[in-house]
Amino acid sequence: DxxxxxxxxxxxxxxGRISILNCDYTNSMFDYxxxxxxxxxxxxxxxxxxxxxKDKNEDGRFTVFLNKSAKHLSLHIVPSQPGDSAVYFCAAKDRGQGNLIFGKGTKLSVKP
Amino acid sequence: EADIYQTPRYLVIGTGKKITLECSQTMGHDKMYWYQQDPGMELHLIHYSYGVNSTEKGDLSSESTVSRIRTEHFPLTLESARPSHTSQYLCASSPPYPSLNEQFFGPGTRLTVL
Structure with a gap:
């Protein structure tokens, strides 16, 4: 599962518009x-x-929001640029072993 | 800037052959990982290592084996390749505590078994 x-x-x-990529998780033991x-x-x-x-972290055009109660995080890219076109993977770190668990990815296409 | 290298980048090989995928990093990272990824799918952890002489199996069962004789080198071996092993194999490493949240990835090896 x-x-x-x-x-x-x-x-x-x-x-030039905003890109919002979403990610949901099920394990409350993820700490990062x-x-x-x-x-x-x-x-x-x-x-x-x-x-x-934390509930927010910002780095230039990229902002990640975390909603722990909903077990949901999102990545905002603004403004979007054609060079941002790629597959974006969400990953969560297991508190125990410290390994990462990845989602299947979202392919972002930014059109000029 | 992460310095982690994988060779070969692409490999096409026949069924039954033995192959070794190479992974090296020059950052002195203790923890290293091997992932397998198919198009449109998540990265699956197949092996990891905490340091020299340490190897652990990941979440996804794999017929491959790994070794860690030197800190910088973490090769993956398939004794007898099969078409079901066709996939992309990604090697990664992570810096020591307290910055061990991030993993740095190599460029990957695209393996095709005919």
């Missing part, structure tokens, strides 16, 4: 959440993260 879910396989956004970006034929690269004790 999936512990980290990204229910939207794809998202298309116009350049991360977003990775992946281009085809490359490995994932770390984008932004948030501790479970």
């Amino acid at each position: 999936q512990q980290v879910k990204q229910n939207s396989p794809s998202l298309s956004v116009q350049e 959440f991360l977003w990775y970006k992946k281009y085809p034929a490359e490995g994932p690269t770390f984008l932004i993260s948030i501790s479970s004790i």
Whole structure:
């Protein structure tokens, strides 16, 4: 059973507008959440993260929001740029072993 | 900037062959990982290591094996490749405590078994 879910396989956004990528999780023992970006034929690269004790973390155009009561987090990209087009993976860190559990990813397309 | 390398980047091989996927990192990270990923699917952890002489199985059962004789090197071996092993294999490492939340990934090896 999936512990980290990204229910939207794809998202298309116009350049300059906001992109919102969503992620849901089921395990209350996750203590850290991360977003990775992946281009085809490359490995994932770390984008932004948030501790479970916070509800928001911002880094330039990227903001991650965490709603613990809803077990939901989201990544906001504003303004979106064509270079942001990639697959975005949500990941959660298990408090025990410290390993990451990934969602299936959302493919973002930013159109000029 | 993460320095983690994987070779080969692409490999097409026949059924029954033995293969070794190489992974090296120059950051001195103790913890290293191997993931398997199919298109449109999540990354599945198949092996990890806490350091030299440590190897653990991940969440996804795999017929592959790993070794960790040196800190910087974490190779993955398939004794007899099968078409079901066709996938992308990603190696990663993470810095020591307290910054061990992030993992740095290599570029991956795309394996095709005919």
